[in-house]
Amino acid sequence: MRLELEPYQGTAVESVLSNLAKARAGYLEDGERTAVGLTAPTGAGKTVIATAVLEGIYKGTPTRAPNPNVTVLWITDDRALNAQTINKIHQASGQIDINDIRFLGDTDQRTLEPGLIYFVHIQAMQKNSTLHAARPDGTNNDRRTHGAWEMIANTVRERGEDFLVIWDEAHRGSGTKGTERKSIAGTIVGGGVTNIGTIQPPAPVVLGISATPDRFQAAMQAADRTMRLVEVKAGDVRESGLLKDRILLRSVGESQSADNTMLALAVEDLRTADKAWRAHHEATGDRLVEPLLVVQVEPKVTEARLVELLSVIESAWPELSDYAVAHAFGDPHGPLKVGYRNVRYLPPEAISGDDRARVVLFKSALTTGWDCPRAEVMISFQNKDSYTEIAQLIGRLVRTPLAKRVDGDDRLNEVSAYLPGFRTEHVARVVNALTDDETVEVEVLVAPVLCKQSLTVPTALFDLLDTLPSYTRQKATFSSRTAQLMRLAAALTEYDLVSQGSAKAKQWIVDQMRAADGQRSGEIDAKVADIMSLTVSTTMVAFGETVMQSVGKSDTATSERDLESYFRRAQRLLPDGSASWYFNDLCDSGEDEIDASARLTAMAELGFKDVIEAQAEALITSWREQYRSEVARRPRHVREQIEPLWHVGGVPMLPTTVELREVSAVATEKVRGNATMPIDTYPAHLYVIPDGMPNARQFPVDTSGSSWEREVLAAELAAQTLVGWYRNPSSGRHALAVYYLFGGKYQLMHPDFLFWHDDGDGDYVMDIVDPHRFDLADTSAKWSALSQYAQDHKDRVRRCLAVAKVDGKLRALDLTTPGIGQRLAEATNQVLIEAIFAAEGMKYP
Structure with missing residues (x-):
């Protein structure tokens, strides 16, 4: 993974992988159909967790062998959500090849290919869709040989144990009432008659992803599926720093209209956030965040009103270029002429990645499938009856742009919402809608004020x-002490404390492995000999008799293919890259590659992981004692990056x-x-x-x-x-x-x-x-x-x-x-x- 997983994410990934493995085994053993539910609140990083799960399936983990033959069908209910999810997977994963991700509509073959991830949104599979080989009237689609339903069905029937359906936002379209039309996604998962009249077999294993999983769980249980639930707690997400600390709700406490005044305040708030992010970037070197203001205009906004809004924005921030203002109106999907200005169009899924956009105008199309962590200020000119929709929109703004809590300036951990058309009783409705939403776990402040340090108490x-x-919770997670050592080495090098720290850490591990190899060479040599040869026993059974007779044993050399498999297992068993590092060292010393791989296999089977881990911890401890005083004098953001990396205590809390x-x-x-x-x-x-x-x-x-x-x-x-x-x-x-x-x-x-x-x-x-x-x-x-x-x-x-x-x-x-x-x-x-x-x-x- 390119992204470092939070502790709760790593736990969720392991739980999902474990449940998927049990689900596959259950299907192979007796045809059991299973639904694994991943439920997590807003901002938990559900797509990141799912991406890490896919890496674990395709590439393996230190404790799990890879399965490169799995075919994944990822279903959503929105085309924009598909594009945004694929982009998130590409950003998060360092191992999933973007070329292995396909759209179902671009595929026309008998079955879906092993090793590929297919995306489809349910609108693309409507009755009259061109993805079907047969039309509803019975005529054939000349553009396709194999339809979408056919490809999915054939894959289930022929390779069901290696077929995984991921149902994103699984609470949608998963009703259980008999009067409710079965959804397209529900038919992919549960089987039955399709919307073109064919019979669909149920998917053996389903991974449902949702923030509100109740309907999905009920539907899966009603379908007699074994249900395995993996739940991420809202408190863990908030504690991780992936969610902003507070939502500031600002409204007018008086009866007069103040729409333009509030818009000017919102723009000023955006400028304040912009200055704060630039100061943070210069102080820490973190990626520069370009904060965004989202403006929800009236449902039937006129051109004259748009001209007025743009004029207020320009007056409040004269340096803002015309290109920095965009619109995401559903119609038109193109530039919008507003007075003498041309306002460019940005589709919702493109807003987050377009840093040049600083103000986006929209009506009501940003809540579905939209995610933009840099949107830090919003203003809504909708009326008071739209409080539920506004609460949903605010709920989309709570993710932190850098996927961590920012130190030094609380403004960078807040989102401001301006509601000029809302009086106090209307604000209460928004707050209740937010707090009733169990997927949003962020403190809501009504009529906030910035309290300053008192001048009357002793300084x-x-x-x-x-x-x-x-105390604070240890947020960094490591697959091993060796992985922790490598992270610490990189950080100490980054802050000029250790020169070429990563190279020194690798050499330390190699030296300790060589020393341990020498101390236990006889034991290792015997294990290598056992690995390099295979004893084959022959037993004779006479036809029609119950008496068996052993007629001897013979030794034969283990094939190179099996030795390669043993070495890959050793690479998983020995921590981090230690197997490869020592393998290269042995080869550089003149040892044959086959002999070197057999030696590493022997060391892995003899439990050398514990030796390596102990030596990694020893170097971590040594560096901590050597550089603790120097790090204590560094700025807080440096201390908070390094100190968790050398914490090796049994209590996951840092002083x-x-x-x-x-x-x-x-x-x-x-x-x-x-x-x-x-x-x-x-x-x-x-x-x-x-x-x-x-x-x-x-x-x-x-x-x-x-x-x-x-x-x-x-x-x-x-x-x-x-x-x-x-x-x-x-x-x-x-x-x-x-x-x-x-x-x-x-x-x-x-x-x-x-x-x-x-x-x-x-x-x-x-x-x-x-x-x-x-x-x-x-x-x-x-x-x-x-x-x-x-x-x-x-x-x-x-x-x-x-x-x-x-x-x-x-x-x-x-x-x-x-x-x-x-x-x-x-x-x-x-x-x-x-x-x-x-x-x-x-x-x-």
Whole structure:
């Protein structure tokens, strides 16, 4: 893969491959038909996962042999989606040849070819389509010998075990009601009578890809298919950084019309994003992102209105060229004359790849099959009744352009939506539509304000927050320690820490393999001799008798073809490219290629993988100790690239520090039912609403869902020694995160509040206060971990309070008390936790 898979993507790929292998075996054994469902929320990279699955099928993995004979039929319901998916596969895969991807309509032969991936959209297989060899009236299509249905059917009948149907957006057209017309895709998958009257056999194995798989699952179960589900959790996607952190919804709080004013603000927002991306590019060397503004015009927009819109855009950004503005109207599909301007046409699937387009006008055709991560600002002039469609459009804007969370400027992790025609009650409908959509897992901020660092709290507090120890999840995944070593070597070379790091790492592995070879040469030589010859036993059975007699054994040389197969297996068993590196070294030393391949095969079978992995880890550790101090002095983006690469601990969490930010985008309104209402604000926070705005020098905190939080704030803010406080975010690099183990999985918890006090001698001390229900299954694990954190950082933490309501009253448990963490860890249910609060807790406040 050209793209580095996120941990959850790698897990999903392995699960899909495992389930597909079981499905194939089940079909070969007893004709079992299976549906494998890949369900993942918006932005999870479903196509990237599917591409890695295809690479695993065709090219093999370290633990799976390749199957180059598989034929894939990828079906969608949209021509544009086909083109965009093929482009994504080409961008993501380093091993799938673009020439092995075909359109079904370009093929005319008895069966589909082994080793090829065919794409078809269901509109192309309508009853009157030219893909059919026979017309609905019974006449033949002179342009085709074999129709699409015939080619698919023949492939299923003759090579069903090596035929895979991938059903993209599988929730569409997979209904189960008897009155519902069976879809074309459903017939390809489930078989039956086609739309031209032929009989279609069901596909043996189907991989359904969907963000909302319920209908697909129901249809597959109704068709008596074995269902194997692979689910990607929304939280894992959000934590990965593939989704933007926040959606900012901006609307007019007054009754007057302000369409052009809001458009000008949207263009200014685009310019701000443009400057921020250019600064990020210059600072880090990351690919330059050209942010995009999408403008949804009125359904029956007039030319005069379009002239007005283009004039506002030009006034707000005079340097923007005419070519930077395009339209994606369904009609016309060509240049549009608007006053004296010619606005070029861009089909939806081409917008993402055309960096010269900075503003795109459209009506309502961008939500199906459209994906453009660089679209960071949108404005809609649709009316308030279009809230569902607008929510769907916003949901298409949440992917991060660089497929990672960007450090340093929160603006680059946000998407702004301007809704000039929406009042507060209409905005509530959009928010509800977004939050009801289980496929979109992004925080939505209503009426956001950019809070700035407070000038009234001690400046030392910002330094204390910026250096506060925290943890982050290990995002980099490696197939082996050797692969990790090679990634680390490349990074150290990139930042001028190690010269020719990759060459040195390879040579290190080769040297260690040679040394281990020498130490165990006798054992390896014996295994090589066994591999190079084959013992054939002969047993004689007399005709009509039940007595068998062994008449001897003979040895024969193993064929070169079998030796080649053994070596390919050794290349899969030994980590990364180590088999090939040592093979080349042996050949360079004068060893025959056949002997060298047999030697590597012997080493693989004797378990030399563990030796290589141990030596790779040894070099990783050595480089970490050698360059740790130097890397610590580098900018944060350099540290965050290198430090995960030399982490070899058993806990998949990396020590880090909370990252300070210049500004913090915070909602000032919340949605309740079908209306919005203001959020309460509080003083003395590290970030505050700027002067000149309502509730200046205050910080909004939505405590409507927890009266405990309101009581905690009232109590803590009343302390005479308080100098400042921080509402700890629930995720991200700006939050204090503490790792804990629950259910066999390491996770992160984020305590609610941090309070700093003047202890009287000029120093500032920090209190952590975490009001939390204790009836949740993971409560004891969280508080036990937080206790350990507080005791590990006594130089930072004065008090660490777990606050809960017991018998109707708040009580606090001091987590800095020796032994309290262990007692909490052992309190695995609500009754036991409540008993600890009763026995060891204190009245709060």
